[in-house]
Amino acid sequence: MSLGRYLVDAVLLEGQNLSQLARRHGISQSWAYERVARYREGGYEALEPRSRRAHSFPRQIAPEVEAIIVRLREGLIAAGHDAGAVTIAHHLRPLSEQVPSVATIWRVLSRNGPVIPQPHKRPKSSFLRFEADLPNQLWQGDLT
Template identity: 35%
Template sequence: MVTPLSPAVRRKIIAFDPADPDAVTVSEFCKTLKISRRSFYTIRTRYAEESQAALHPRSSAPHTTQRVYDESVTRVLLAARADLKSRGWDYGPMSIRFEIAIEQLLDPPIPSVSTIARLLRAAGAVEANPKKRPKSSYVRFQRDQVRSSTF
């Protein structure tokens, strides 16, 4: 993840005048600040467009937020899971999603497989079934003493 430039560095970039006869080149200026030329020109362009807003980094929040599903969706998922289980079919998230799509139990968009798994886990409907042995169960073999040769 890229850390945003501080307002002090941004202020130096904005105040830098490459047309000044005593000024260093843009490349040398960027080397002293340890930034790329692209960052330099991006901040300069943003300052020309937005003025003082260029001193602060833009939000790094995602453009699209995670979809929030209400309790009615969870109830439909649990009902589909119980139905599949009673009929003897596999009742994992992929099967539930397929069943919901075929039976048209939910209006589009249908939650993804990972979202269905997350909602079922949050509802407490999933049995814990770890795939790996926990590291705490490992017992390290170690000799009590070093083998000494008595030949």
């Protein structure tokens, strides 16, 4: 039995004092009163943990703009032009009143399109170290 259900049963069925119950179990009174209020609104199902996900994402890019970005990339590739995020941002300016940032366009392309990542660094295993097994086995000269 969950603590919230125990509190509700103790307060509403047994008539115990909610403040004393909260103090005895080491929880805040506001949390305890919130559980009782939730039970009164929706029964025991309302005591289950709720989702913490945001109800809306106001800064999320619109699906229409995302579709335009993908179509622009496909059109630029078909025409043989550069189809990077900066170029797409330039082509979006006359089509949309709010142009997303270059980083946002790059994320949309990565999420929806065939973006081939380019390697940035050589792996450390490819470097050949200038070292010897024994002292004085290798010599290096710096001639100018």
